[in-house]
Amino acid sequence: MxxxxxxxxxxxxxxxxxxxxxxxxxxxxxxxxxxxxxxxxxxxxxxxxxxxxxxxxxxxxxxxxxxxxxxxxxxxxxxxxxxxxxxxGQAIREALTDRRAIRRGRRSRKTRYRPARFHNRRKPKGWxxxxxxxxxxxxxxxxxxxxxxxxxQSIAVETVGFDTQKIQNPEIMGMEYQQGELFGYEVREYLLEKWGRQCAYCGKEGVPLEVEHIHPKSKGGSNRISNLTVSCRECNLDKDNQSIQVFLSKKPNVLDKILRQAKLPLQDAAAINAIRWAIGEELKAFGLxxxxxxxxxxxxxxxxxxxxxxxxxxxxxxxxxxxxxxxxxxxxxxxxxxMGRGSRQMCRMDRYGFPRTSAKKNKRVKGFQTGDFVKAVVTKGKKAGTYVGRVAVRTSGSFNIKTNTQTIQGISCRTCRLLQRADGYHYSFAG
Structure with missing residues (x-):
């Protein structure tokens, strides 16, 4: 509690x-x-x-x-x-990709004469x-x-540095890449996160998991991260040194999932490496x-x-x-x-790329804006009841309220009471 x-x-x-x-x-x-x-x-x-x-x-x-x-x-x-x-982060990446495509198309249509400017731009330190x-x-x-x-009175932060080169190729040599206890921890922790902390073959959770070679090492399999997964003790013994195609011959869906997931890039590890020191610098600014x-x-x-x-x-x-x-x-x-704080897109498009709504004149309608937490008490009609959730406003004053379980449309603004202004986040409790 x-x-x-x-x-x-x-x-x-x-x-x-x-x-x-x-x-x-x-x-x-x-x-x-x-x-x-x-x-x-x-x-x-x-x-x-x-x-x-x-x-x-x-x-x-x-x-x-x-x-x-x-x-x-x-x-x-x-x-x-x-x-x-x-x-x-992924939603931001997709939004930037869409914006880049739209801008690139517009420039190619209307400003083809303009020379490229990207060489004149410099990224600030720590960008x-x-x-x-x-x-x-x-x-x-x-x-x-x-x-x-x-x-x-104080702040404690976990700082993990994943050596992506070492994860990909454990046999790499050199003074900077000597084997140590942290290396084994990094590989195991990365594999547990990548495979959802469950057996890749049977899906068991909450049991001890072992590092397993997808392509057996006795048959030429490497120690690269793309050839490693995690499995329970029983599946590890049953597979032994069989090829994964033979072991999962009766489970084609599981086989396809494992082969596809094994090739996923190390983007999560790279993200942690990139932000870990930036987080520390931002927290130090609080003076604690x-x-x-x-x-x-x-x-x-x-x-x-x-x-x-x-x-x-x-x-x-x-x-x-x-x-x-x-x-x-x-x-x-x-x-x-x-959740972010809204979108710069003025109106939504239909599947053919034409505007299906007009641009909103005001961000707030009747004192509410999209994303606010409200409580609506409807006393009569088909939608009678009490609803608590995020509101989506309309200029007509007929709002939509999204609760944890459903979305109720056509709720009058007169029945709504503001609980908390939109702050860019959505809240709920586990379970």
Whole structure:
């Protein structure tokens, strides 16, 4: 169960409280709701208060990042808040590809006489592609938000460097590529992430997995990452030194999936390599002590304490303070999905490429804009009920509301009440 963030009467952060205590404060009128996601209350009759040592922890990833807040209580370290932050790097990449194609087509049609200008452009120091920069900005923005709501005193970040050349060719020689413990960890961790932490042959999860050669090494198979997968003990013994075509002759769909996935590029590892130092520099700008820890230390802490694999759990186990940390059984992480802040496209196109809508004159309609969290109470008609979710506005005042399970169309703006302005993220809870 997530703790509730608390602010004093001057909007200074206090220690998070239990939801039951927050309900009492709200029912007695001593507090008011300040923010819905993450849920925050503001006290009306209190200024300042005692706080415990609190640390913000981050486990960066290519597609998702784990965030946890660990407080030091007399009974020990406890996770008081956690979240999984899902990035939109791939969506940004696809949007830029579409924009580039449109601009290139327009220039070829109307400005063919204009000389190329790309040689005149210089990238600033520390430049990152927009798809990678968005990951860094998401982490920076959320750490900034947590600092406004929780009295965090230090930050711990997991920093993993994947040697992509070594992963691809383990036999490479040289002073810089001597075999070590970290190398084995990097290959195994990368394979576990690539194959979804399940047996590639039977799909079992939650069992010990072994590194397996797709093309047997006894028949000329290499140790390159494209020839490695993970499998359970039973499948590894059954396959032995058979070729994968023979072993999966009765499972053509599984065979095709494995061969196709084995050739996937190392884009996730490259993304982590590119952003890991940028994340550190952005976090140092907050003026708090920032420590960096290896992924091996995080995994060791998690396994010793018997916790299951998850991004927010890894975040809680980062660093020296993650050796002994208590995660309440009822703690449910907040799922945060980066959605962006709208599109520059003025109107949508039909399948033939012609505009099917007109450009909106105003971003806000009746005080609402697309992406706002609203609560609609419809008292009569076919759509009678209470709906909470993100709103899509129309100039006619008839809105669409997208909840966690469905999309309800044609809800009047008069029945809607604003809960939280759109901030570029969508929120939900696991399970």
């Amino acid at each position: 997530q703790r509730v963030f608390v602010l004093d009467s001057k909007k200074q952060p206090l220690m998070p409280c239990h939801p039951a205590r927050a309900r009492k404060l709200l029912s007695k009128g001593r507090a008011a709701v300040y923010r819905r996601y993450p849920f925050t209350i503001i006290l009306k009759d209190r200024e300042g208060g005692e706080v415990q040592p609190t640390e913000g922890k981050i486990d960066p990833g290519s597609k998702g990042t784990g965030v946890a807040v660990v407080a030091e209580f007399p009974r020990g370290r406890e996770v008081v808040w956690a979240a999984n932050l899902h990035h939109r 990152l592609p927009p798809s990678l920069r968005s990951r860094v900005e998401n982490i920076k923005n959320w750490m900034g938000r947590l600092l406004r709501y929780i009295p965090i 002590p920032v420590t960096f820890w290896s992924g091996g230390r995080t995994k060791y802490n998690r396994i010793c304490q018997g916790y299951e694999k998850d991004h927010w759990v890894d975040a809680a186990c980062v660093g020296e303070s993650g050796e002994r940390v208590w995660i309440p059984e009822r703690l449910t992480p907040l799922l945060i999905q980066a």
